[in-house]
Structures are given as C-alpha cells and as structure tokens.
Amino acid sequence: xxxxxxxxxxxxxxxxxxxxxxxxxxxxxxxxxxxxxxxxxxxxxxxxxxxxxxxxxxxxxxxxxxxxxxxxxxxxxxxxxxxxxxxxxxxxxxxxxxxxxxxxxxxxxxxxxxxxxxxxxxxxxxxxxxxxxxxxxxxxxxxxxxxxxxxxxxxxxxxxxxxxxxxxxxxxxxxxxxxxxxxxxxxxxxxxxxxxxxxxxxxxxxxxxxxxxxxxxx
Amino acid sequence: xxxxxxxxxxxxxxxxxxxxxxxxxxxxxxxxxxxxxxxxxxxxxxxxxxxxxxxxxxxxxxxxxxxxxxxxxxxxxxxxxxxxxxxxxxxxxxxxxxxxxxxxxxxxxxxxxxxxxxxxxxxxxxxxxxxxxxxxxxxxxxxxxxxxxxxxxxxxxxxxxxxxxxxxxxxxxxxxxxxxxxxxxxxxxxxxxxxxxxxxxxxxxxxxxxxxxxxxxxxxxxxxxxxxxxxxxxxxxxxxxxxxxxxxxxxxxxxxxxxxxxxxxxxxxxxxxxxxxxxxxxxxxxxxxxxxxxxxxxxxxxxxxxxxxxxxxxxxxxxxxxxxxxxxxxxxxxxxxxxxxxxxxxxxxxxxxxxxxxxxxxxxxxxxxxxxxxxxxxxxxxxxxxxxxxxxxxxxxxxxxxxxxxxxxxxxxxxxxxxxxxxxxxxxxxxxxxxxxxxxxxxxxxxxxxxxxxxxxxxxxxxxxx
Numbered sequence: 001x002x003x004x005x006x007x008x009x010x011x012x013x014x015x016x017x018x019x020x021x022x023x024x025x026x027x028x029x030x031x032x033x034x035x036x037x038x039x040x041x042x043x044x045x046x047x048x049x050x051x052x053x054x055x056x057x058x059x060x061x062x063x064x065x066x067x068x069x070x071x072x073x074x075x076x077x078x079x080x081x082x083x084x085x086x087x088x089x090x091x092x093x094x095x096x097x098x099x100x101x102x103x104x105x106x107x108x109x110x111x112x113x114x115x116x117x118x119x120x121x122x123x124x125x126x127x128x129x130x131x132x133x134x135x136x137x138x139x140x141x142x143x144x145x146x147x148x149x150x151x152x153x154x155x156x157x158x159x160x161x162x163x164x165x166x167x168x169x170x171x172x173x174x175x176x177x178x179x180x181x182x183x184x185x186x187x188x189x190x191x192x193x194x195x196x197x198x199x200x201x202x203x204x205x206x207x208x209x210x211x212x213x214x215x216x217x218x
Numbered sequence: 219x220x221x222x223x224x225x226x227x228x229x230x231x232x233x234x235x236x237x238x239x240x241x242x243x244x245x246x247x248x249x250x251x252x253x254x255x256x257x258x259x260x261x262x263x264x265x266x267x268x269x270x271x272x273x274x275x276x277x278x279x280x281x282x283x284x285x286x287x288x289x290x291x292x293x294x295x296x297x298x299x300x301x302x303x304x305x306x307x308x309x310x311x312x313x314x315x316x317x318x319x320x321x322x323x324x325x326x327x328x329x330x331x332x333x334x335x336x337x338x339x340x341x342x343x344x345x346x347x348x349x350x351x352x353x354x355x356x357x358x359x360x361x362x363x364x365x366x367x368x369x370x371x372x373x374x375x376x377x378x379x380x381x382x383x384x385x386x387x388x389x390x391x392x393x394x395x396x397x398x399x400x401x402x403x404x405x406x407x408x409x410x411x412x413x414x415x416x417x418x419x420x421x422x423x424x425x426x427x428x429x430x431x432x433x434x435x436x437x438x439x440x441x442x443x444x445x446x447x448x449x450x451x452x453x454x455x456x457x458x459x460x461x462x463x464x465x466x467x468x469x470x471x472x473x474x475x476x477x478x479x480x481x482x483x484x485x486x487x488x489x490x491x492x493x494x495x496x497x498x499x500x501x502x503x504x505x506x507x508x509x510x511x512x513x514x515x516x517x518x519x520x521x522x523x524x525x526x527x528x529x530x531x532x533x534x535x536x537x538x539x540x541x542x543x544x545x546x547x548x549x550x551x552x553x554x555x556x557x558x559x560x561x562x563x564x565x566x567x568x569x570x571x572x573x574x575x576x577x578x579x580x581x582x583x584x585x586x587x588x589x590x591x592x593x594x595x596x597x598x599x600x601x602x603x604x605x606x607x608x609x610x611x612x613x614x615x616x617x618x619x620x621x622x623x624x625x626x627x628x629x630x631x632x633x634x635x636x637x638x639x640x641x642x643x644x645x646x647x648x649x650x651x652x653x654x655x656x657x658x659x660x661x662x663x664x665x666x667x668x669x670x671x672x673x674x675x676x677x678x679x680x681x682x683x684x
Contacts, residue, residue, distance in 0.1 A: 025300050025305070026300055026303060026305075027300075028300055029300075030298075030299075030300050030681075031300055031301070033681070034299075034414060034680060034681050037480065037681055037682045037684060038414055038479065038480050038682060040480070100388065101302070101303035101304060102303075103361055103362070105301065105302070105303060106301060106302045106303070106360040106361050107360070107361065107453055108301065108453070109416050109453045109454075110301060110413070110414050110416055111416070116301060120303075187684075188229035188230050188233060188681050188684070189229070189233055191223075191229045191298060191681075192222075192223045192225075192227055192228065192229060192233075192298060193222075195222065195223050195298075195305055196221060196222060197220065197221045197222070197305075197306045199306075
C-alpha cells in the first residue's frame, strides 16, 4: 500500500513541477502571447506553445535519459540517487549565489522559440529538478535482481520518457491557460502585474527537491 | 533587484500612454567652452507643484570638457521580454556619455532630487575595450546597454570606423564591440530597433574632424557627411542592407521606428539637402521579403533672407535652411515632431499614414534672422532642437542647443540655455505653454531631455498595442 502511495505521490510531483514551470513567465508563455499579437492570429499562440513545449520536452529527455542509462548499474542505485540529489542541491546553491541571467539566452532570435525553450530549461536546471523524482519512480524494484538487464533498461527509459511527457504536458497546459487568458481576457497589463521574481524560490525549490530525495533514501 | 517588474515597465506602447504622467524631467547642461563642468538638471514638470518649471536639483560632474549631448536609461520596457530574463531590473540609472571626452557617467536617480554619481567609466577604458571613442546614443536592449559612438580609435577618432559597444546592464562593465560584420558602415550617429522582428537601424553624422571644431563647409558642399542608413540583423550583429539616401541628403540623424512592434516602418530625419537647402524626412519600411526600402515623405523649404542678416556661413546662400536636427514620434505612432533648428520652428505631422505625412501644427520660436519670442515675452536662444514627448502624447518639451561649436557658427550672437513646453491639442495642433520656461544657469546650454518613467525616445516594446 505504502509503495503505491509513494509512487502516486511521485507522479503528482511530476505534474506539479510541470504546472510550476508552466506558469513561470521565465519559461516562455508571454512569448506565445506576443506571437499571436504580432501576427494577429490566435493560431500563432498555439504554434508558439508547441515550439516551447518541444524545446522543454527535449531538455527534460536530455537530462533524464542519461540517468536512466546509469540505472543499469542496479547495485549502485543508492549512490546514484545521492549523487543526483547532491547535483540538484549544488545547482540550487549556485543559482542562489549567482543571480545573474545567462546572457546567451538573449542572443537567441525570437523566431527560434524551441531552441530558446530548450536552452532556458537547461540553464535553469528545469530537467535536473525532475531527476530525484524520476529516480524515486524507478525505485529499487523487488524483482529487479531477477529481471534481465535490458528489460530493466527498457523499463527505466520508458519511465523517463513518460515523466518528461507528463511534465511537459502539465507545463504546456498551465502556460497555455495563462497565455490564452492574457490574450483573451486579462490583457497585457497582467504581465507586469502578475510577474513575480521567482529566482530565489526557483533556486530554493532545487535545494528542496534534492534534500527531500536525500531524506527519503532507504 | 525587485520582486515585481519596475512599475515604469509597460508591455505595450498603449499601456505606457495610460501610465501616470511625468512629474520630473532630466535635462543635460553643457558648458560650451568647457570652462565649467557639465551637469544634469532635474526639472519639476508637475503643474500642481509650487516649483513647476524650476530646476530643483543640479548634479555637477567632477570633470570639465565632457560635452554632454545624448543620454539614456539603464533599463526600459523591453526588460519585460522573457527572452532576456531581466524583468526585475530597476529603471534607476541614467547613462550619460561625454562626446568630447569619451567619459561615461552612471547616475543614480532613485531619489531624483538627490541624484548622485554611481560610477564613472574613464575614457581610457572605453578606448581599450572597444577601440571606439565619443560615445553618444544609449538604448537598453537584449544583451545589455547598447552605446553608439561617433569616433573610431586614435586621437582624432579616425583610426577605424565608429560603431556600437555593449555594457552590462547591472555592473555597467564595458563588454565589447557589437558588430560582427559592419558591411559598408563607416560613420555613425543614432540607432534603434524592432525587438520582436529582430532588426536594428543605424544612421550617420560625420567623423570627429567633421564636427568637433565646427561644421566643415567644404565637406558639406562636397557631400562628405553621412547620407546612408544601415539595417542590421540585431542578434546576428550583421549589417544586412545599406540604403544610400542620395549623397545630397547630408547628415541622416535620428532614427525613429514605430513604437508598436507589429508595425514595420519608421522615420529618419535629414539635416539638409545640399541641392536646395531643404530639410527632409524619409520613411523606411521592411518589405515582405525581409529587405528594406526608404522614401522621402516630408520636405521643408528654406526661407529666403537678406545676406546681411545671416551668419557668414550662410551669407552666400541668401536663405535660412530649416536644418532638421531632431525628430520624435509619439507613443501612439500618430504624430512626428520635427525640429527645424535653423528656421526656429517646431513642426507636428500626422503620420498615421507613414507614406503621406500631413502638417498639423507649427510653433515659431527663436531662429536665424528671426528670433521669435516666447509667448511669455522672453527670448529663446538658437532654435528648437532636442525634442521629447510625454508618454501620453499631450506635452512636447524641447531645448535649444545643437552642439557647442555649431551653435556658435549658426548663431554667432546667441547665448543661454532654455527648455520650453508646448501643449498638443485634442485633434492635433501645438501651442507653447506660457508658464513653462526654464532658464539654465549662466554659462550653460541645454541639450537632451529624459522624462521620469520613460519617454518617446527611450522605451522599446516587445508586445503590440491591442
């Protein structure tokens, strides 16, 4: 029973982190509004959202898949989780100290939204934030010892892709809802009224995710 | 760093127009002979205030001979673009370059009436890090603060072409040159851009030997001042097209793109046409294939005048050229204001149709061989020059000095610095405000004006007005 509820909680964490990334203007939803307004077509909003989602998905997969490959080393499972958690905490710590924004993001042309979204997610450790959750989901399965290595790898890779997809879907839904809301009803004033500086909270979230992961190791 | 975006950042030009009106203006004070240090005047422009029209604070610099000209904010509404990630910067610092000394001052105006120097960048640092000299126009943009320069390296600024360099928007460190591929660009003056469409436009005045000691008549008559505008791929830092306006169109100065980024046109003012002494405005626009075109859409004729009434420079022509030295576009992209510094006129054009501007208002003040008085009965030295429009488009401010040595050539008897304001009628038209007349301290002239919370030649917007 406990096993199932832990798994459920972790999947909720995947979705919740997606919603969190989605509403953050820094992950790009205002660009979808701008696209639609510039081209005076609502369909541009969806096209832009799709590009942003694609970039984000790519960034998630690019981070999660290497970890899924690592999990092949089943006997090192705990060490990998400790390593990943430390990495996430370290990035959070770095972002806490270095509050400056990476300038290379400003060099991406506004027409390359997918690339921008990928780089923004990478630079802010959006993928890394998911790693401890993902590793929790892959858990030291009771039957793991008996399963063939390639079956295990296949299972872990499938979970990685599913996590990335579920997260991106939630992110796009949240960002899309806000973009549509601003485009149709709230107006652009919402942008300057509703934009909070999440830098500090974002960095702390990374530290928190890493810390929880360390504390729940068994 | 704020928790919320600066309240003076606006997503669209329309939102900026609806924001509270300015209560203070910042105006540069320059000592034309370098006998006193230049300064920044803080002017009360709140009609409800007791000190309305007074200079309420002066910040005098520690050096002499800087020659202040243009200046700008460290951050503007373009910070609201998520691409740059700088939404929480403060509009707090004025970046003031000295075009003669190449020194740059960063002034903290968080408390405007106690404005103070935050940082000074010495000329040597500018030379060393950029190879450019004589910094001029300031705009905050995607990669930081962009600064155009009028001179290249070397003592007289002719060792290599001038260009743009970038400063960090938080530390104010000079990061380096902007250009990767400058193409045919070999002179510089103004620049501005359309951020979502990712292009920049730049213009040309002349090289330092052509302006520092006064206008060089032979160079002007042989069409050696700038007459081209350059279009750049902003993020690739590449000159993608140069349009020659025709060599008789001498000194293509201010670049004013439409503020609404969904509009793909803008304007450029030309000081003088050497074939007929007209002043001119060109409209430039981006075509569907991404390339640009420009067409002359406004001409202003010279006024005949007896040679004996003219300064030596103009006696041979027996006419007063308009000398279009500054232009500014209201935030709704409706009115273009054109300063005719020679004739002493400020024109207002309705440019709702950018290809067919219509003259809708005119004010006469100062001017060569005219000296039109202010409605309060006082004199106005020189002519209307640097112009700034309030965000709501209802008030137009201007000062009177062009450039120290040029003032003396065109107005040998002129002296003094003034700043005035005209009210815009509900359906256009322009009328000087009798009660707003700022006299600058003795020995100082006045140049560019910046308005509290942003103005019509500062902010770039990333979202169209809806």
